[in-house]
């Protein structure tokens with residue numbers, strides 16, 4: 001379109017110069033101006049159309065990705081004990097899968113995160129504050145939340161976490177994001193939950209990462225006696241197993257392995273960044289942003305300590 005307009009412009013200019021057909025120079029000049037304007041308009045339209053095409057292509061890619069990640073994959077009759085086994089079997093797409101941990105009486109639906117090396121069974125996600133995590137013992141026992149959307153918020157359930165972590169040594173990875181777009185992570189080896197009779201008591205091993213070691217409180221040895229979550233029992237607003245004379249879960253608005261009370265409260269109330277409240281009840285990871293900053297998103301996931309994707 002542009003080339004043909006330019007060609008016409010050139011021909012008219014030649015005719016004007018040679019004065020073969022246009023007797024009046026003004027008419028000739030007018031025609032050149034008109035064509036120049038038309039050419040500019042066409043260029044603007046062309047550029048706008050290109051931008052629109054690019055936006056549509058981006059949107060299409062996003063939709064495809066979101067659809068894939070919220071897909072529920074049917075693995076047939078074969079049973080898998082976790083997402084690591086599914087990954088090793090060749091399924092490398094993140095999404096929902098059915099697994100059956102050895103001790104579990106039934107199959108359970110889990111979100112498998114096949115990024116960051118793959119094979120992660122996700123057991124907690126906070127992403128937008130749509131879901132309240134201020135829930136009772138039974139909800140935390142069985143699990144709750146959105147197990148259909150790619151970015152839904154949920155808790156997989158303490159029974160399921162117990163089943164999963166008693167069949168192997170598992171590594172816990174916690175991914176954190178703040179409202180300024182920064183990302184940090186914390187990794188703990190040998191993450192394990194005891195059973196309900198023992199109040200889902202928490203155990204974990206060595207820390208690595210760049211978010212700070214909130215779970216053990218090693219960032220500040222003097223606070224460990226009241227802030228460490230090592231060996232703590234799980235508490236909810238209706239089941240107080242903490243070491244505090246009042247009820248941490250009630251005051252801090254979520255179920256967790258409270259001490260007196262915490263330096264990590266990832267099931268806390270969804271504020272947006274800095275907050276003020278009676279207690280430090282936000283989504284807190286103390287060594288990174290302190291007690292008075294509530295994080296934007298959290299993902300907690302596990303994978304066997306020894307994970308070699310090629311070892312099928």
Ligand SMILES: [Ca+2]
Pocket residue numbers: 240241242243244245246247248
């Ligand atoms: Ca108490």
